[in-house]
Amino acid sequence: MASRPHSHRLRRTLLAALVAASVAVPVAGAVRPAVVPAPAPTAHPPLRAATPAAFAERYAATRRDIRAAERTAAGHGDHRRAAALHVMADPARHFLDFDGRDGGRAAEVFGELPRAERIAVLVPGSDTGLERYGRLRAGALALRRALGGRCAVIGWLGYRTPGTVSPEAATDARARQAAPQLRRFVATLRAARPGARISLLCHSYGSVVCGRAAPGLRVADLVLYGSPGTGADSVAALHTPATVWAGRSGGDWVAAVPHLRLHLPFTTLGFGTDPVAPRFGARIFAAGDGGHSDYLRPHSVALANIARIVTGRPLSPAGRHA
Template identity: 65%
Template sequence: MSSHPRRSRLCRGLLTALVATSVAVPIAGSACPAAVPAPAPTAQGPLRTAAPEALAARYAATRADIGAAERAAADHGDRKRAAALHGMADSARSFLSFDGRDGGRSVEVFGDLSHAERIAVLVPGAGIGVDHYGRLRNGALALHGELGGRSAVVAWLGYEPPTMPSPASVTSERADEAAPELRRFMGELLNLRPASRTSLVCHSYGSVVCARAAHGLRVADIVLYGSPGTGYANAADLHTPATVWAGRGSDDWVADVPHMKLRLPFVDIGFGTDPVSPEFGAEVFAAGDGGHSDYLKPGSLPLKSIARIVAGTAMSAEISGERHA
């Protein structure tokens, strides 16, 4: 007798337990970041050029917006938020955009975007926000350091990632809201640097966002790492000309998340096919033995693998057995 029905029932039970746990977590705390007041940012249209003087003017205007949000947070008595914003407003930082309202949105550049031949756009997953921005920043710095000269890394926090665990972390609702914003930003970036080799690098829930935004997107690669699934049955369903890559560390807990979708009356729960499985059909890269937050650690195997993909030097021949791991 086949064990498949039994396994399916087990997965369904595990996913149901995950949803129940998420729902049981008080979600009032997730509203706290949005409760910190911030002024509306300076109205700015899309950049028309990536010339150094144009970028410098945009960075200066955005720095002023961050400073205004810092003062608002301080007046509100939120010292943690004010301290985080103070660091972001440093003159050495380069933000293309910032909006401190509703938990905060930002787009930061690492490297010289004006002359970058290789560009990676990092899309973070659950639990990242203004108050926990250091994790995204550290990963961007590490990837930029691995890529070296003539490269830029863009940390795109252009949406409100779900908290973890929470009901939002097991549905695509936040990703559906984020995808149009990511597509808009990518369109602007690709127009600014059409000759650059540009890749989307998507962690955890961020891979759901990237999959929703992928359709027809003119990028070289879409890199999914630590992904719970994309909501699509296979890479072909993303309808992208990009090469789709996937990787997962052997100690990443996301491997234990049931890779299936439950269709409920008002919402779908779960994200379907495992991106590193043969059924999904992605190119699977070596991701080492690290955990869910270890992919962009300096010196790590997955960091080197992702950098090779972004640089365009990764070859399928370098992928040895990871697809079936």
């Protein structure tokens, strides 16, 4: 019979493997895009004046950065990246930030940010990058339409997301790197639009990023959906003044992820308590029966309830239950 210490080590090893396998769901052919060179972006001055002219100047400067990155990608022979950047440089699109280096970073605005009274910041999960940016943009557009007037949405690709099928997807290493960037971005929005109500909408691994950034962050709502966990055992452990919401759709594979944390010699695997579990303490909203990538699908139950949260409207009775 195996000794008790040996059994304990075996159990930890098996649980670690289970967490890694569950978070890294089978996504055939999912690979990280190659790192493509890009010039350093323009150093923008702080957005102190929240006027349409000030934002237009920022958007124009960022567009020049995108075009410079497009030329560099084309010269490097990465025509897929160059094509993606060419589309992003459309004058009708508005980016607060852009950096083409290290896989790419971007913060795109949907709506009239200088006049917005409600601002939703989308924090995406794994496998989101410049080549796969369309999914984040589609969700942001659908949410903007659902919100109506005096609202703006920002798609915040402010960190290097992990690959869904990768060891990083089972640890908070990328989230630890991303959290300071998210805090700085929210501070920039606060300075530019001090009277606006800001909500963070955190999808999948993005909820781990939000969990790391949450302590003391001045936002009205922290909305977790498709979340494997936040790295915290409860809402109280997030140390946030925000109202914390959580929702999970009936067809989301993330429900099968083991909600635990294993402290190993060089890392920690897993993200702790399930955000939709009663003991976590979040306010639960109905999210329908869609899949892991369907929360912001047009006309979906999840989109309707997330829009209600952002606009501060009460949820319908059906929206108060998982």
